[in-house]
Amino acid sequence: MSCQYVMAQETAPLARFYGIEWLAISSRVTAFFINAMSHRIFFSLILLSSSLCAIAATERPNFVFFLADDLGICDVNAYAERFTKTPAAQQFFETPNIDRIVREGFSFSTTYACPLCSPTRASLLTGKNGAALGVTTATAGSVRTFYNTNTTPPAGWLAQDSLYWGDAIPEQQPLINGKALTALPTGQAGDHGRTDRTLPSYLVGYRNAFMGKWHLGGHGAQGWQPSDHGFEELAYYDSGGSPHFDWRKLWDRKTKWFPEMPQHELRQGKSGPDLGNAYLTDEQAAHAESFLRDAAKSDKPFLLYHCAFGVHSPWQAKPEDIAHFKAKSTLGWNGQRDPVYAAMVKSLDDSVGRIIRTLEQTGLAKNTIFVFMSDNGGIDWTNKPGEIPPTDNAPFFGGKACLYEGGIRVPLTFWSPGGLIPKGVWSDTPVDSTDLLPTLVDFSGGTAPSDIDGRSLRPLFSDPTNAGKNYAKDTFYWHYPFNVHAPSPVDGLPLTPHSAIRHGKDKLIFNWNGEVHLYDLAADPYEKIDLAEKQPDTARRLFKELNTWLKSRVADRYIPHLNPRYIAVEDHRKLPFRDLRAEWLGPDWAITPALGPLDKPAGNR
Numbered sequence: 001m002s003c004q005y006v007m008a009q010e011t012a013p014l015a016r017f018y019g020i021e022w023l024a025i026s027s028r029v030t031a032f033f034i035n036a037m038s039h040r041i042f043f044s045l046i047l048l049s050s051s052l053c054a055i056a057a058t059e060r061p062n063f064v065f066f067l068a069d070d071l072g073i074c075d076v077n078a079y080a081e082r083f084t085k086t087p088a089a090q091q092f093f094e095t096p097n098i099d100r101i102v103r104e105g106f107s108f109s110t111t112y113a114c115p116l117c118s119p120t121r122a123s124l125l126t127g128k129n130g131a132a133l134g135v136t137t138a139t140a141g142s143v144r145t146f147y148n149t150n151t152t153p154p155a156g157w158l159a160q161d162s163l164y165w166g167d168a169i170p171e172q173q174p175l176i177n178g179k180a181l182t183a184l185p186t187g188q189a190g191d192h193g194r195t196d197r198t199l200p201s202y203l204v205g206y207r208n209a210f211m212g213k214w215h216l217g218g219h220g221a222q223g224w225q226p227s228d229h230g231f232e233e234l235a236y237y238d239s240g241g242s243p244h245f246d247w248r249k250l251w252d253r254k255t256k257w258f259p260e261m262p263q264h265e266l267r268q269g270k271s272g273p274d275l276g277n278a279y280l281t282d283e284q285a286a287h288a289e290s291f292l293r294d295a296a297k298s299d300k301p302f303l304l305y306h307c308a309f310g311v312h313s314p315w316q317a318k319p320e321d322i323a324h325f326k327a328k329s330t331l332g333w334n335g336q337r338d339p340v341y342a343a344m345v346k347s348l349d350d351s352v353g354r355i356i357r358t359l360e361q362t363g364l365a366k367n368t369i370f371v372f373m374s375d376n377g378g379i380d381w382t383n384k385p386g387e388i389p390p391t392d393n394a395p396f397f398g399g400k401a402c403l404y405e406g407g408i409r410v411p412l413t414f415w416s417p418g419g420l421i422p423k424g425v426w427s428d429t430p431v432d433s434t435d436l437l438p439t440l441v442d443f444s445g446g447t448a449p450s451d452i453d454g455r456s457l458r459p460l461f462s463d464p465t466n467a468g469k470n471y472a473k474d475t476f477y478w479h480y481p482f483n484v485h486a487p488s489p490v491d492g493l494p495l496t497p498h499s500a501i502r503h504g505k506d507k508l509i510f511n512w513n514g515e516v517h518l519y520d521l522a523a524d525p526y527e528k529i530d531l532a533e534k535q536p537d538t539a540r541r542l543f544k545e546l547n548t549w550l551k552s553r554v555a556d557r558y559i560p561h562l563n564p565r566y567i568a569v570e571d572h573r574k575l576p577f578r579d580l581r582a583e584w585l586g587p588d589w590a591i592t593p594a595l596g597p598l599d600k601p602a603g604n605r
Contacts, residue, residue, distance in 0.1 A: 121216055184198065
């Protein structure tokens with residue numbers, strides 16, 4: 001490998017990071033190399049190349065991206081205090097370590113994720129809207145896809161597209177669910193020429209490591225796992241949830257769930273070395289510590305993408321922690337009444353503390369950016385009578401799986417004691433999950449493409465209110481085309497397909513059954529006052545903008561369709577089904593009939 005090639009690969013990102021014109025440097029080095037006539041000069045050039053490579057490695061920041069699973073925005077004391085004005089000591093949950101990075105870092109109060117985990121994870125890794133990619137929901141391992149059933153998809157579809165996927169719902173369903181892409185394309189044969197470029201490919205010269213929950217690989221499909229996206233696999237599982245005790249045999253399973261799956265054995269994960277922890281969150285923290293101590297021995301910059309399984313179901317925690325929360329006098333504060341869930345939050349927070357301390361002990365903290373985020377809102381509902389919901393997102397409305405703020409608004413904090421991130425600052429500027437990729441790429445000295453949905457958050461670190469408008473995004477979109485058993489916070493019946501848009505301060509939620517809800521989030525962040533009837537012009541304008549985006553960005557198979565077996569007279573909902581697209585936008589926009597046998601749900605609904 002030539003010196004010029006090494007220098008180009010390793011120092012170009014550094015040059016961009018400090019505003020240096022790399023082409024000028026490269027041309028001078030090339031000229032110097034051509035004119036070098038002695039071995040002494042040639043040897044000096046090699047030393048110069050090595051020196052520049054070392055500078056590039058040591059100056060570019062490391063990243064630890066910690067993604068929590070199902071953690072509600074008010075499950076974090078510092079966020080709950082900001083929105084409820086209640087000191088942490090008077091709350092039920094305990095998050096002192098996350099509170100510390102909020103206190104010492106830069107936090108966003110209005111960060112949006114998708115309503116479920118897989119779409120958020122797809123958007124984080126690609127910088128693109130999850131639904132626009134086709135990753136419309138999170139699926140269980142029982143989902144049938146063209147790949148795992150070894151069947152041929154229709155023209156234009158992908159092997160990892162789902163066949164019918166949905167919950168068993170007794171209520172009438174006017175609409176058939178849209179489809180879901182279960183794995184991010186990597187250029188495999190079943191991807192039909194599509195490759196979704198992900199974060200590791202932009203972090204040139206970095207060691208990119210993955211830990212924990214993947215849920216973007218078709219539940220063990222070979223060719224779609226973390227390593228296929230450029231990650232070093234530490235210990236991981238390609239599923240939505242995992243047992244928090246006795247998980248290793250499941251993670252290491254090789255027997256296929258679908259015998260027809262066209263691969264020799266299942267590729268769903270690996271438990272990694274047993275580091276002696278009985279509880280999964282503790283074991284994940286130990287793996288992170290081991291990775292960081294090893295990384296500290298090298299000058300190579302790194303990304304550790306740590307995707308925790310806490311606090312996702314099954315809700316299991318350490319007995320001593322459960323006992324602690326059962327005895328707390330603040331049990332029940334803000335609707336938080338589950339000591340098991342509280343104990344899981346504590347373990348998650350403890351793992352954040354362990355990683356932070358390891359960064360400090362190894363000296364890595366001074367050149368590392370630690371990012372903490374959740375993948376969607378907390379679960380504030382239950383389908384079992386008498387069961388205690390895991391959490392409550394109050395004062396925000398709704399929870400996981402819905403498009404009210406409680407389902408999509410999440411904590412996001414950046415921390416770096418070395419001065420890369422301002423300390424103790426909050427920004428109320430709305431941002432979303434697609435922005436994380438261009439932000440990290442920006443800090444690394446690279447350049448993210450302009451055709452993604454995300455924009456770098458870096459300008460906001462010096463201008464939190466975005467007065468200079470250098471963070472150039474004011475519109476956000478969501479699309480969740482599913483009937484799901486999660487109860488609607490409006491009527492208590494199972495959620496129906498819904499999409500949403502936020503433009504500036506205005507947010508419109510479109511229930512595909514025939515309703516719209518409009519909120520002024522500047523005046524009403526907790527969505528208590530529906531303005532749809534009082535501001536019909538705004539509602540119709542946003543409705544058209546949302547559906548124009550859906551038509552241009554979301555493939556038809558990921559859109560809900562009319563259910564031919566719907567019986568209107570048996571529908572328990574107060575408002576009858578209406579096709580608002582046809583009524584408000586014209587017949588060309590009408591919801592179309594079901595696609596055929598692939599749309600057939602289980603049961604007779």
